[in-house]
Amino acid sequence: MEKLMHVVPPEYAGNTFSQAWQNVGALDLPLMQRLWATWYAYFQNDSLATGLMIFCVHEIFYFGRCLPWMLIDVIPYFRRWKIQDQKIPSQREQWACLATVLLTHFTVELPQIWSFDWICGMFGLSASLEFPSFITICYQVAMFFIIEDAWHYWNHRALHWGPLYRWIHKMHHKYSAPFGLAAEYASPIEVMILGLGTIGPPIVWCYITKNLHLITVYVWVILRLFQAVDAHSGYEFPWSLHHFLPFWAGAEHHDEHHQFFIGNYASSFRWWDYVLDTNAGPKAKADRKFRAAQKAKKLQ
Numbered sequence: 001m002e003k004l005m006h007v008v009p010p011e012y013a014g015n016t017f018s019q020a021w022q023n024v025g026a027l028d029l030p031l032m033q034r035l036w037a038t039w040y041a042y043f044q045n046d047s048l049a050t051g052l053m054i055f056c057v058h059e060i061f062y063f064g065r066c067l068p069w070m071l072i073d074v075i076p077y078f079r080r081w082k083i084q085d086q087k088i089p090s091q092r093e094q095w096a097c098l099a100t101v102l103l104t105h106f107t108v109e110l111p112q113i114w115s116f117d118w119i120c121g122m123f124g125l126s127a128s129l130e131f132p133s134f135i136t137i138c139y140q141v142a143m144f145f146i147i148e149d150a151w152h153y154w155n156h157r158a159l160h161w162g163p164l165y166r167w168i169h170k171m172h173h174k175y176s177a178p179f180g181l182a183a184e185y186a187s188p189i190e191v192m193i194l195g196l197g198t199i200g201p202p203i204v205w206c207y208i209t210k211n212l213h214l215i216t217v218y219v220w221v222i223l224r225l226f227q228a229v230d231a232h233s234g235y236e237f238p239w240s241l242h243h244f245l246p247f248w249a250g251a252e253h254h255d256e257h258h259q260f261f262i263g264n265y266a267s268s269f270r271w272w273d274y275v276l277d278t279n280a281g282p283k284a285k286a287d288r289k290f291r292a293a294q295k296a297k298k299l300q
């Protein structure tokens, strides 16, 4: 079993980042790989370096992506694109949400993220200085998106079953008009169940193929965070991605889930809800009623 050890040999270690940066210069690497090598050369403890990086990636990109949405919420100009335009989250609501999300990150997710390196070491994830090609990153991330979406659809749908909803999922539905920060506002059990859809696919893929680099996992996690925050943003623009990629879910899709509560269970794509006839909203409901009536007529 390959372990995440000695990404950079000890002779390149440095006591400061700049010293490590200078030392790994001798390896003559492209910029990204040199930054990567510096990080590992500085820590000289690959588990700590990976765990800390995953945690930082999560915090920086989650809150970094939430910030523009918080600003948009206070600028009246953008109100025209707000999906539920009468429901602007108050600053107080947003700060309360932020405090809960931060608490969850530090108490529930930090230990899980820390164990990620250990799990990946067991399954042969590579953290080497040899990065995969752009094409490899793209197809692997695309595959993780498809698998996560399926996982999310079924588990989220199950979480809407009475007892599970009351015990677990109700917390996430506190906001019927969501906003970016609310993406990870959920019970710790829900974070674990749905979070498995994000970390599970890379682990299984790695176990089967032994062909996965940690940088691909970072790209995947960042894009998945963007998807989750944007889906909760509450804004639908003429340039939103689903206008160009009709199967992309986006904010419109998930906002309706929060608004109407039933339907639109998938995360990234629209196909599961379309095929299994679980689209949300009054129009989808009327269509379903109409089709059921037609079917009943035929049977008579």
Ligand SMILES: [Zn+2]
Residues within 6 Å of the ligand: 156, 160, 169, 173, 257
């Ligand atoms: Zn739900």
Ligand SMILES: [Zn+2]
Residues within 6 Å of the ligand: 172, 178, 183, 232, 254, 258
């Ligand atoms: Zn949601």
